[in-house]
Amino acid sequence: QQQVKQSPQSLIVQKGGISIINCAxxxxxxxxxxxxxxxxxxxxxLLIAIRPDVSxxxxxxxxxxxxxxxxxxxxxIMDSQPGDSATYFCAARQSGSRLTFGEGxxxxxxx
Amino acid sequence: NAGVxxxxxxxxxxxxxxxxLRCSPMKGHSHVYWxxxxxxxxxxxxxxxxxxxIIDESGMPKERFSAExxxxxxxxxxxxxxxxxxxxxxxxxxxxxxQASYEQYFGPGTRLTVT
Numbered sequence: 105q106q107q108v109k110q111s112p113q114s115l116i117v118q119k120g121g122i123s124i125i126n127c128a129x130x131x132x133x134x135x136x137x138x139x140x141x142x143x144x145x146x147x148x149x150l151l152i153a154i155r156p157d158v159s160x161x162x163x164x165x166x167x168x169x170x171x172x173x174x175x176x177x178x179x180x181i182m183d184s185q186p187g188d189s190a191t192y193f194c195a196a197r198q199s200g201s202r203l204t205f206g207e208g209x210x211x212x213x214x215x
Numbered sequence: 216n217a218g219v220x221x222x223x224x225x226x227x228x229x230x231x232x233x234x235x236l237r238c239s240p241m242k243g244h245s246h247v248y249w250x251x252x253x254x255x256x257x258x259x260x261x262x263x264x265x266x267x268x269i270i271d272e273s274g275m276p277k278e279r280f281s282a283e284x285x286x287x288x289x290x291x292x293x294x295x296x297x298x299x300x301x302x303x304x305x306x307x308x309x310x311x312x313x314q315a316s317y318e319q320y321f322g323p324g325t326r327l328t329v330t
Contacts, residue, residue, distance in 0.1 A: 147321040
């Protein structure tokens with residue numbers, strides 16, 4: 105019940121395209137859903153996060169869509185750039201507790 | 216405006232030796248979390264600490280692993296008698312107290328190689 109399932113495992117997008125990464129969870133006690141971006145050899149960097157009382161959050165080219173009834177959330181990267189090429193992790197957290205991570209999506213944006 | 220600091224960045228140990236990984240949280244943060252990342256995998260929670268207290272260690276292996284966050288100084292993750300399977304990247308994250316405590320910020324990690 106603590107799992108977060110992430111798809112796809114890898115994604116190739118052309119420059120200027122939209123990258124979409126999906127996550128699903130089971131634990132209805134999760135109350136915070138962040139996305140992290142990780143470059144090779146670096147630590148995960150907090151990108152954007154959402155709480156379940158909101159259905160969408162947008163920050164620049166990054167948007168989280170949240171569907172509470174389906175227990176799913178997704179990251180959309182608009183106008184994808186080669187510099188966005190990285191591994192993206194969704195995560196979920198129960199208040200006052202640790203993050204449970206998805207398995208990651210390796211995004212490649214071709215120039 | 217220093218972020219989460221971890222050292223060493225790279226650590227090589229022979230089987231049977233001890234590894235000590237250090238983490239200094241962001242200024243103003245009093246909660247520390249340790250995660251482990253195996254090659255090509257996601258991050259797995261290990262332990263959650265506040266100053267002088269272990270809050271949740273449900274992700275820690277029962278043997279050889281321990282963690283502390285003393286009143287003064289960094290948080291320490293200690294691995295005794297390392298084995299090859301301990302080779303991984305170990306990340307520390309920190310967060311604030313209170314309602315703003317949702318955000319966890321990660322350090323650059325310590326990459327442990329056991330030979």
